[in-house]
Amino acid sequence: MTDRSGVSLLLARYGTALALVVLLAFNFAVTPNFATWQTLNVNLTQVSTIVIVAVGMTLVIATGGIDLSVGSLMAISGALAPMIFLGNLVGIGGVPVAVAVAMFVAVAATTLLGAFNGWLIARYCIQPIVATLVLYIAGRGIAQVMTNGNLQVFKLAEFQWIGLGRPFGIPAQVILMLCIVTLAAWMLARTNFGRQLLAIGGNERAARLSGIATGRIKIAVYAISGALAGLAGLVVIAINSASDANLVGMGMELDAIAAVAVGGTLLSGGRATIIGTLLGALVIQLVRYTLLANGVPDAAALVCKAAIIIGAVWLQERGRTA
Template identity: 75%
Template structure:
């Protein structure tokens, strides 16, 4: 066997891994859909579609911000707690628990703006800790992962807040030209983030920082500023997701809103093809990753597999996705 033939033979598995790293999530999603059409009862119904969309939209909204953070080589463990803060604060405002506001529309608008803004400020705080003091992102965001939910519980005294305010719940239950509002929000965020990453200087700066932060600094990129912005965006996305969740549930429970969301968002990013080490990101991949994970869980539950087992399968998918990414990079 010649050296050229030997090299080609050795390279074939790596080429396959590279192909799977690029298209594996899309292929897996397509196979899951085909499997469910063939073997899962009532899969091809609007009710099933609505259930899966409701579950996946909030994950994608949070994962959009998480993708930008991870692209810089960071991580954000605080998103679930920021959802809880946003979800706790909004009802307090539109129900008049802080300052009575007679106009319902004004109260709802103020609640949304303030709740999302506060979540964004907490995200900015994460970025400040990381950029100013060079604290490891996993440590810096762990602060609000722990304290953030405590803040939400203090705001509500640990009590469940129930409400029936259609003007607010429109964000989670309303429809725009027949399409759920939360789906519209998700699509707009995905398009905006994909555009930023692919078509703007800021997007290229994010990727450059994740690829080699020191080189990015030497090339004149304001690394600290970029990190502040991406963590603030992650906080804003978490704030929006928190409002969607409580709107759907007609209630806000600081103990439960956003619980485990940081793990779902990171999983969606990883399965979608964004490198967890930074330097490469794909928003569309994140969307496909979230849809794949949700559909895996739905498929298992719909076919009688316990939820605990579904969680194990999800963990296995993440490990497999990261391993394929590593092999694809080696190719």
């Protein structure tokens, strides 16, 4: 291996972490009031829902797939839960029971819809981008029909703890994000399920011939992606104290894919890193914050995000050929 190829391999593996360190150092030196708890709180709060969705996206991409429906599934979850606890659809047990049922039903619904995506892909061999495009288009329409396009406003502490709670002074959604990242990273590295989904992404035909139930794994992976999207939808509406089917989850699929790509997961499948996805989301969030905090327009931040994605994919390819 030449020195140049060795550097390319190191950048492909650790470039995201290095970029995060450089961004942190720059902000500590230049950006006013960066080294405060308030700044940390704002950035972690804003990135948490992206990471939650991106974890599911990482698992999907690891199998060689893609999930364009996550934003629409967030809208469905965000529309369904308030309908239950505001519409008095649960008449026994009071508000806590209504809230618990609302959260369970909302996430269960998006889990089933995610499994439907996986079923289309596994049963009928439909390309993932096409199969998930169905719910990307129809899902938001379903959410809008469910609410008649109306804004659902609420103020309910029993529900909003998931977005506004501060146990030990830490935002509840940040704790939830870290728990999901930890569990997913362990699952991917330490379980047969994790090894099997990576095998499918690496070579699906070989995985099938080795006895792996590729169809079941795909359905499970897309179901997990749907569940996490539904959970993220609940966090978003809890923070906003309102549910708007027109806006909840809008563009989330692109943010999640960007975090996965920047984090080092191969977009072709077969190799994935959950921690890398977390770092990728933090890098993208911190770039945007850095530019805005130093007076650069948000439009420029979007251009920088695109440049970061291109650079991450380029480094991946250099690392693969090194």
